Amino acid sequence: xxxxxxxxxxxxxxxxxxxAMKGRILSLYPxxxxxxxxxxxxxxxxxxxxxxxxxxxPQFPAExxxxxxxxxxxxxxxxxxxxxxxxxxxxxGPDNGIFTEVLKQQAAVEIYHIYRETAWWQAHQCFDxxxxxxxxxxxxxxxxxxxDIGHPIEQLVSLPNVPTRLERDRLIGEIQVFDRFxxxxxNITADDLQHSVVTEIYCQGQYFPLxxxxxxxxxxxxxxxxxxxxxxxxxHYCGSARQLFGLQAKMEVVVKGRF
Numbered sequence: 001x002x003x004x005x006x007x008x009x010x011x012x013x014x015x016x017x018x019x020a021m022k023g024r025i026l027s028l029y030p031x032x033x034x035x036x037x038x039x040x041x042x043x044x045x046x047x048x049x050x051x052x053x054x055x056x057x058p059q060f061p062a063e064x065x066x067x068x069x070x071x072x073x074x075x076x077x078x079x080x081x082x083x084x085x086x087x088x089x090x091x092x093g094p095d096n097g098i099f100t101e102v103l104k105q106q107a108a109v110e111i112y113h114i115y116r117e118t119a120w121w122q123a124h125q126c127f128d129x130x131x132x133x134x135x136x137x138x139x140x141x142x143x144x145x146x147x148d149i150g151h152p153i154e155q156l157v158s159l160p161n162v163p164t165r166l167e168r169d170r171l172i173g174e175i176q177v178f179d180r181f182x183x184x185x186x187n188i189t190a191d192d193l194q195h196s197v198v199t200e201i202y203c204q205g206q207y208f209p210l211x212x213x214x215x216x217x218x219x220x221x222x223x224x225x226x227x228x229x230x231x232x233x234x235x236h237y238c239g240s241a242r243q244l245f246g247l248q249a250k251m252e253v254v255v256k257g258r259f
Contacts, residue, residue, distance in 0.1 A: 002031045003141035004060065007201060008068040009129065010041040017127070022136045028138035036233035037066075040180070044072040046097050047159055048177045051185070053074070053091075054101035055229065064090035067137045069099050078157075080132055082150055084110040090140060092133050097159035112150030124180070162187050171196070171255040175234070175247060176205070182240025184247045188232035188255060198257040201232075206245050208234050 005025060011017040018039050037056045041049050049070040068132050068136075069079075071094045073240035079095035085106040091099050092114075111133055114136055124193050136149055164173040164187060184203070201224045202210040208224035209217065217223025218238040222245070227233040232252065242248075 002033050004035060004064040005032050005137050005141060006035045006064060006066045008037040009039050010043050010045065010070045010125040011039050013039055014041050024130055024134040026134055026254045031123045032141055041070060045050060046070060049098045050101040050159060051177055052241050053099065054105060057089055062098055065090040065137050065140055067133050068093040069133055070098050071128060075125040080114040080128060081111040082114055082136060082146060083108045092136050097157050111153050111156060112146050113153045114150040163190055164192055165227050166259055167256050169256055173253045173259060175249050175251045175253060178242050182242035184234040184241055186253050188231045188253060190226045190230045196257050196259045198255055200256040203234055203247065203251055203253045204245065204247045
């Protein structure tokens with residue numbers, strides 16, 4: 001039976017690491033249909049990885065197996081985990097918070113700490129993508145029971161939740177991540193602004209007029225909008241807001257108006 005297995009890493013494609021994982025999976029389970037979600041994540045960028053998975057995982061059919069390896073603590077005592085979600089998606093990777101955002105959308109119903117003492121595990125201190133997570137995906141696809149892969153646990157590591165704060169006529173948030181276009185994605189949500197009248201949006205002294213789509217910002221160049229993630233995004237029409245305005249993660253974003 002063919003099983004979908006997706007791969008998400010910060011490995012890039014020039015060094016053969018992704019190719020090695022694919023070869024390992026196919027050697028154990030030749031019927032696998034492999035899908036690349038992304039290998040261009042910034043190195044060790046856990047929050048960026050978490051958002052990448054949140055956008056992608058819900059679009060796949062039930063019983064898809066998702067392998068995610070963004071793992072700055074590889075070789076340490078951090079747990080390798082296998083997770084089954086309420087929407088019947090399987091998540092495999094390090095327990096370091098990379099599944100935080102997707103698990104806000106679909107709760108974890110089963111969590112397993114993956115065994116390392118198995119016939120299919122190849123000991124390695126710096127490439128668990130190949131040594132552990134790839135064979136787990138292949139073994140799960142081939143019918144191995146989760147209880148044979150690991151033992152149940154109840155909690156997972158989550159990335160910190162950074163709340164917005166309301167100060168009279170100002171809602172204050174921050175930039176969290178950037179996409180490849182240099183758009184700054186904030187922790188301010190569509191729900192935060194649903195019943196508000198927004199008058200001004202600023203970051204680092206730069207004014208960002210609120211629009212509904214990118215082309216509306218053609219004359220002003222700087223713009224803000226609610227993106228497909230339901231988050232307030234700071235952008236530049238046909239340019240990189242990150243570069244042009246010197247934006248960085250954790251910079252304060254101020255929305256003025258009536259809330």
